[in-house]
Each structure stands twice: as structure tokens, then as C-alpha cells.
Amino acid sequence: MTEKTFDIIVIGCGLAGVCAAIAAARRGAQVALIQDRPVLGGNSSNEVRVSIGGASAMGRNPFARETGILEELQIEDRFRSSTPHPLNGEPRPNWDWLLMEWVSREERIALLLNTTAIEPVMDVESGAIRSVRARQSGTEEEYLLHASYFVDASGDGAIAAKAGADYRYGRDSKTDTRESLAPIRGDKQVLGSSLMFSARDAGHPVKFTPPAWAYDYPDEKSLSYREHERVTEGYWWIEWGGGKDTIADNEEIRDELLKMVYGVWDHIKNHGPHKAESLVLDWVGTVVGKRESRRFLGDYLLKQEDLEQRPEFADAVAYGGWPIDIHPTDGLKARENPAIQIFMPGPYNIPLRCLYSRNVPNLFLAGRNISASHLAFASTRVMGTCAVEGQAVGTAAALCVSHQCVPSEMAKQHAKELQQALLKDDCYIVGLRRDDPDDLLRGAKVTESSHHGPLEMTRFEKTVALDDWRAQMFTVSEPYLERISVYVESTATADSTIKATLYKAPRVNDFSTLDPVAGAVATLPAGKRSWVAFPFQAPVEPGACYFVALEGERKVSWGYVEESLPGAVRAERMVYRKLWLPRQGCHTFRLTPQSWPYRGQNVLNGVARPEFGPGLWISSPQERLPQTLELELPAPAEIDTVCLTFDTNLDKLVPFGPAPECVRDYRVSYHDGERWRDIFDERGNHQRCRRHQFDLIHTGALRLTVLATNGAVSARVYEVRAYREGG
Secondary structure (H helix, E strand, O other): OEEEEOOEEEEOOEHHHHHHHHHHHHOOOOEEEEOOOOOOEHHHOOOOOOOOOOOOOOOOOOOOOOOOHHHHHHHHHHHHOOOOOOOOOOOOOOHHHHHHHHHHOOOOEEEEOOEEEEEEEEOOOOOOEEEEEEEEOOOOEEEEEEOOEEEEOOOOOHHHHHOOOOEEOOEOOHHHHOOOOOOOOOEOOOOOEEOOEEEEEOOOOOOOOOOOOOOOOOOHHHHOOOOOOOOOOOOOOOEEOOOOOOOOOHHHHHHHHHHHHHHHHHHHHHOOOOOOOOEEEEEEOOOOEEOOOOEEOOOOOEOHHHHHHOOOOOOEEEEEOOOEEEOOOOHHHOOOOOOEEEOOOOOEEEEHHHOEOOOOOOEEEOOOOOOEOHHHHHHHOOHHHHHHHHHHHHHHHHHHHHHOOOHHHHHHHOHHHHHHHHHHOOOOOOOOOOOOOOOOOOOOEEEEOOOOOOOOEOOOOEEEEEOOOEEEEEEOOOOEEEEEEEEEEEOOOOOEEEEEEEEEEOOOOOOOOOOEEEEEEEEEOOOOEEEEEEEEEEEOOOOOEEEEEEOOEEEEEEEEEOOOEOOEOEEEEEHHHOEEEEEOOEEOEEEEOOOOOOOHHHHHOOOOOOOOOOOOEEOOOOOOOOEEEEEEEEEEEEEEEEEEEEOOOOOOOOOOOOOOOOEEEEEEEEEOOOOEEEEEEEOOOOOOEEEEEEEEEEEEEEEEEEEEEOOOOOOEEEEEEEEOOOO
């Protein structure tokens, strides 16, 4: 038996485990990463092939994509790929090995593949885990691995369960959680598992004879409610097992799903006009994509109301935004809609108290096994959310090593330090600004060579009827708003009167405010397209977010584009739920006086995405590159590290190649009292966050020169920070 000692042991190499291990290692901890499969990635790997979902909620929450380690990985994957982002079931040739590369280059991570964590070794007196016993299948090597802290990111949480960690399985009762969507009585029903497939065009007719054991779906009625127009990719709705024990009955569930996959493919090939004559089935998964099993209990249970009301948690460390996504227990066997998706009013925070065990003192949790009710879990379970939970837990565990404290003490005593560490590593926490006392650029004066503006949308690609209230958010730069103009179209036979209300918003993407600032009325000529102006004549707060809401008028349509502008978000009113839901894209609007919110000072505002405004500097598209930012420090200082955050378009992941908005070539210089001297010159960048270390300099000013982007005409920079980090 091989015996080793680490600071932290992470069990499970889905995206939660991978991000936890990398985060902890980057913070100086010695980490063992245990995976019972030959590859990394869990449900995102080529063994399962499920697409990564997250807080952007299929485009419902603009600029909400997860950053940090997951963004590094996704941007690198797209940069190296020559094909669009894979859908469910489609091959992803770079992904598994990219994860392996990112883990392997961290010298403090010991990776054990094909290794099953068999059982924990407990400290009887404290109830803490002291070690885990593990076995590697191919080598038949047995391990006894010791650590101070453990992260169960395995999904099913076998080690956590064997350690005696409290958990739930199934649906919670309304009496227990007081959730409006919970059943009267709790039960053991969970979300089922899925099995993916992919197909390719052979270029000539190919027949398919189903195996005798495959299910028969002879007509469209037999696949009621199941959209299957795209026939080359897997379907998440090939799902089953929610009424079974998804752990104990996993093999039975897989076998049943195989019958469904081959039956669905038989339907596509042999029943109905699916244009699949030349398609051939080229891959069927053998590892099921499991959605739900054990949910372990922490010091807080995340519930439906936390997702809908979005309270401010003092120990918030991660966030979600996927809808509450509930599936029928019988999956494909249920003759009903395969999912009910209840979208949230925007991203919500997840507290650290949900990410550790309440009764095993040194056990962290990350992924689909965190402390959440069944309904909250239906949103937090997606891989993008699991990844940011993992990075939060890995960072927290590393800080626990430094402070020699348990996770519950981290949540109570060191939450602010943890939050600032996560923000420094490009994570996002809703509503929280970076406030790093070690950043030498705090309070610096910023001068830009040019800036983009004004903030407006004067073109449109589509129109949407005002069949309900619709809204457009924007950021103002002046203290007074005279009027807002919008481009609309009328199909009415008489002039239409449109009512508009102006609201102040707490931040971008947040339409929860109920108190109007001002109201106005405009008249639209019958049967015409034209700009109409709403005369608000209202005082406003420079730098703040506002939105204009147009009252429903069915015969009037509002123009929009599907591209979202930083700091400008549209929304639709859900009357029956009494809330606004953000939508991707931007309605037509013009402000008088004009707003100029893309100034250079934004790079020091403490939020590296649209949050309390656009949040970034954008140079004028009328001015050619290079463009510069000069930052005058409050006082001369010694600097050896500069951190830069560029724009990789958090509203939409690039299909392949580099994000056009991302800065490609740039130079950082310092002023020595007489002239500017170059520190470094970087070429060929495609990543969002870059950290540069160099020999110590003494200066009172820094300059960032953007020489070229990966396609955009303007320089786009979210954040600039400077430190003295050396000895």
C-alpha cells in the first residue's frame, strides 16, 4: 500500500473537482485529485458529452457567463478548435486533454486516474475525515491518502456518505421547505439520467436495423412533446430513472436508456420524414449523464425563494442563474412535456455555508451534491455553476490551510478575505465589488486616448410586439434625462398612445425595482415605423442604471437586435409571476442628453463585467489602434505584477477561434520620472485574464497600449491591477 500526505484531497474530476483542485494548487496547497474514470470532465467529457450550461440560462441572462478557471478552459478550447461549440452528444476532440493539460501543469496536484476512493478513515473524537483508502484499477495499487481537508465533488458523494455526512434524497415537502413549487408530501423521486448519441452523414444511403431489444417508437405520437428536428446529436430528453435509486439502480437505468436510444434512432431512420437516409449512428454513450442523487446538508439549505428573491449572503462565494429545471420522474416514458423551466429574474448568489458538511467538520462539497433543496438543486446542478462552486471551494480549502480553521469558521470569520481572493482570480459574485487593499492602483487617475459613445442602439434586425410590458436598461452619464426615443412600428389603423415609465435599477440585469422615477406618454402615427420620444424631464444619478418600460400595446412593435451592449439589457414582463425576465439583445433607444459610459476610469470600478454599468473601457471605433490607458498612481510605488482583464464577450461564447473583442497585442510601460519605459510586450493573446510578473520597478504611472485585437475595431479592457508580490 502506498501512503501519502496532502493538504487537500479532491474526489471527483467533473468540472467542479477540476476547478477545485486547480484553485487550491494555485493558492499553494498540495492537492491529490482522485478520479475513478480514465478522463477528466465528468458529464462534459467525451464519455458522456453533455454541453456546459450555466448562469447565462441559454441567453436569458446577458453577460452572465462564468469566469475564472472555467472561462480559461472554454476560451482555450474554442481557440484551439476549428469547429463550432459541440452540442449534446457531439464529439469534443480537444476538451478531455485540455482539462488534463490544465491539471498537469499545476505542480502541486497529484492526479490519480482510474482510482476509486473506497472508504474514509475517520477521527472518532472529532468526526473529521483523516484519510481515504483508494484503489487504482489498472495497476492494482492501493493507497492510503491523508489530508487536512477533503472535497467531495464526485456527484454521488460516496465518501461523504460513508463519512456519515447528513444528506437528503428526493423531493422535499412543502411543510419542510415552504417552497411554493414543492409537493405536499416529500418522496424519493429525483431527476433521471440521460444517455447521449451522435450521428454523421455517410454521403450515401445507409439502412438501420434496430436490435430486437430496442424500444419501438413507430410514429410522431410515440415521441409526443419531444423535439427531434436536429437528428445528428443526442437528446437530453432521452431520460429515465427518476423513480429508481439512481445510485443502486444505475446499471438498470443505463440498460433501459440504451433501449430508448436505439429505439429513437430507429424512429429517426425508419419512421417518418426526418431526412436521415444517409445518416449513420457513429457513437452511443455507455456512461449515463446522471442529474441527481444525494444532496448533502450544510449550515444553510439553498431554497426556491433564494433563487427568486436573491438575498445578499454575507458569505456568498458562487452564483447560478439556470432556471428551476424540473423533469418528469418517468422521463421519456412520461407522455408529457420533458421539462418545466421556471426562469429566474437574474443571477443569484450561493453562500459558502451550502458548500460544506454541517456535521463532518473538514468536508467541503462541490457540484450537484451541495446543500440545496430539490427545487434549488434543479437550477444549481448544471456544470457551469458546479465549476464556480468548485473554484470557490478550492480557494476556501487553501485558505483554511493557511488559517488552520474548519470550513464553518471560514464562512463566519474569513468570508470577506475569501470573496476578495475569488474576485482577484476573476470569479464573479453578484453585487460585490473588488476591494483589494494590496492593489496599488486603487484611487489612480485614468486618462484614455479615446472612448466609445454614445450609448444607444439606432439599428434593428427584428421587432417584437408589445403584447406585454417590455423594457430597455441603460447607464446614464449626465445628471438629467430630458427624453428617451425608441424606434417602433404600428400596424394600427388609428394613432396609438404609448405609455412609458422610467425606473432606477440597482444594477445591470436587475429589474426588481418597483418605484418609478417618472412617467411619459408618446403618440405613434397609424401604420408607420418611426422614432417616438418620451419627454421624462427627470433628474438622474450619473453612472447609475435605469430602464424604460413600455406598456403593452398589441398593435405596436419595438425594434431590437440580438446583440447585447455592455450596460444595456432588454427585458420582458411576466405578469402572472409579477417579475421582469432579462432577455438577450438590445431594443432601439436614444437618450437626450447622450450617455458616454465607456470611459477609462471603468477599469478601476471593481467589477470586471457589466454590473453597476458597462464596467469596461472601450476606445472610439473612429480612432485607429493603438489606443492607450495611462494610470497615475496616488503615490509612487514599487511594482512587480500587473493583472489585466480583457473582454471575451460574456454574452456569447465564440463558436471557434479567439473572441474578436479580446485584446491580442499589447504593451505595458512605466514612467521613470523622465520618460516612458517598456516593461513587457505581449503578442498573440486570446485569454480574458493575464497576469504578468517582472523585475521590481519604482514608478508613479503605468501605461497600457493596445496594439491590436482579435478582430474588433476598438480596444476593450475591463480591469487593470498592480501589485508588489515578490519577497
